[in-house]
Amino acid sequence: MKIGIATDHGGYKLKEIIHPFLVKLGHEVIDFGAYKLDNADDYPDFVIPLAKAVAEGEVERGVAVCGSGVGASVAANKVKGVRAALINDHFSAHQGVEDDNLNIICLGGRVTGNMAAEEYITAFLNAQFTGAERHMRRLGKVAELENK
Secondary structure: OEEEEEEOHHHHHHHHHHHHHHHHOOOEEEEOOOOOOOOOOOOHHHHHHHHHHHHOOOOOEEEEEEOOOHHHHHHHOOOOOOOEEEOOOHHHHHHHHHHHOOOEEEEEOOOOOHHHHHHHHHHHHHOOOOOOHHHHHHHHHHHHHHOO
């Protein structure tokens, strides 16, 4: 699977763990930065290009990391076609894909441990959207808001 990854300074150290982990799992990884630790950088500068790539199908799914994961989630969800969520548990990592067709997982580099991040990412990437009628109906209502 082709996976995009993006982070600011708050998630940089975690990205340095996640990137090789994804490669080890056999995924092609497209890195949207940050490419060096710079405390003056801003998460939208990296997360928005990732979100656009997910929305346009250039990558199949994305992993966005900032200090808490909140800012990355807020920024990513501003891009039409993106369904991003801050994930802090295994169930939500796969259920978000299965029910809500989540396409970007957001993690907090300052609050998510390395092993937990690997667990959540694995659950996220292994999950598939069920396409159940009730989920399609709900996502249709969300898409209506995007088109207004």
